[in-house]
Amino acid sequence: MSGSLHDVKNDVWMRAVIVSVILLFVGAAAYGAFAVGVGTVKKNEWDAAYDDYNEAKAHLDMLVESETDDPNASFAEQKAAEKAVDEAYDAKVDAHLSYLTWVTAGKTILVMMIIYAAFYGISGFYNSIQPEEEHDDHHHDDHEEHHGSASPILMAAGLMFFMIGFPGFVNTCKSLLGLDYSAEMGDFGMSIVGAAILIIGIGNWWNEDLKGHQEQIATSAPFQGQDIRKAGMWIFLISETMVFASFFSSYLRMRTGWCTEWAVNAGKCDLVDTQTASDLLRHEVGTLLPGAINTFALIISSYTIVLALKVAKDVNWEPSKNALMAKLFPTRKKAVRNYLIITLALGSMFIVLKLVEWSHLIAEGFTIDTQAGSIFYVATGAHGLHVFIGLLVMLFMIFKADVLENGYDEHNGQGIEYFGLYWHFVDLAWVAIFPAFYLY
């Protein structure tokens, strides 16, 4: 079984709405603290560093233009002024990047929390306005049969409409924000309708999954006797492998033609014609740190999801004798839920750090309109999107772990296992992306 066949009461669904309000509050608090609070301080520091740089530069210009009687003294003074300009420039860049770190982190957390809240709250609200199900003996009698679901088709249709209108949706949003873009209300409406259908599909799927259903077993080769969902997940991962293989093959094709820092050092060519992201990232601790932390975060999150599954399947699970661990993971149900929450937090941190790192790269001129920038942002962005979609699924799993009477247990733990396969695949993809794009 992959569920507990419980009726999920409307008051339970309303908890999803309450949680979404809390998520919005967290997002607003993070935005206020990071982007507005610390961001304002950092902006002032950046402005001050910018003024210092301009002053140092003006001083140097003045020295160059002026003539003194003592050429040696003039030369020494000019050298000192040049040094001061270089130092002021470095300070200005550091202050700018520091400002970007806090502002990007604050904005990213706010946007992520809004999406989490919309995903959680609207699905919860949609389900809470559904009539309570009557106790139906017939339904329970034949629950061993599989009930087909239209939800995936509904979600796919919603996504299609959303994407059809997406370019116009973006332009309309920019127009509404007062930027110089013309609103395209037709496309905007199409995207809104698509998003609504998508969310209804998600909400419906939540509802169906929470009620539980029979795990289907494959009846023919090559997966005979295996859970169909698990086989399906592996087939899905095959297609994902091909997606990432296409990124790597195009990267390799371009990379072999570039004269990079590596190629010059290896004696392959003379003049550097292409700067890769790794050229900007790998030389200093500060620039390499976000990518390195993200690598560790994904590995830890892979382990925490394994622990969630292990606890769910362990019928003899007992709280740890360590007081802190016992407090964090007091019961089996809460242990599974809390491991999932830790995984969610680590994945969210991954997204925040990735966008902070992107903001730094863009500020340093590494933009998407170059070959090197294009492949870097597309490949790492596609990976980040996979992480983010995984986080949305994890939100539902946390909800399920929280509201079902026994949460995830030995009967329905497969859900964590199959999601874990996806999550580990995302980790596996990063194992290849990190050295290829950040280190090499």
Added chain:
Amino acid sequence: MGEHKYTGPIAGLFQKMADLIGKDVYYVNFLILMFFTLFEVAAVFFEVIPGTDIEITRTAVWGVLIVVGIIKGYGIAAFFMHLKGDPFIYTRTALFPVIFAALMLWGIGLSNPAGIDQLPAWCTPNWDYSYVTE
């Protein structure tokens, strides 16, 4: 997911380490992944081995990145994704796209015109480059 004992030359080694420290194989795998990630970052970051004058050459970095990638990939796929212990059909399924990925890397990835004289002959597909040379 199994509480069973892993066997085999590599998985057995993981199991022995787990038994040695009194933890499960997932914990050992986690530690190994963390260690090798640190090793990978350090190999790229440092130009000489810390505390010595021994230079870390580009070939060495390449070697480290590839070997560490294989070790980490094995650890994640074998233990976290349970391929070691699950029916072999899942391993076959996981390996199936590797053929196509390898073909893409070879056929597209190494097909850059610059590869005519800059890549070793063995890894350069025999494409017709006349459109470049003409």
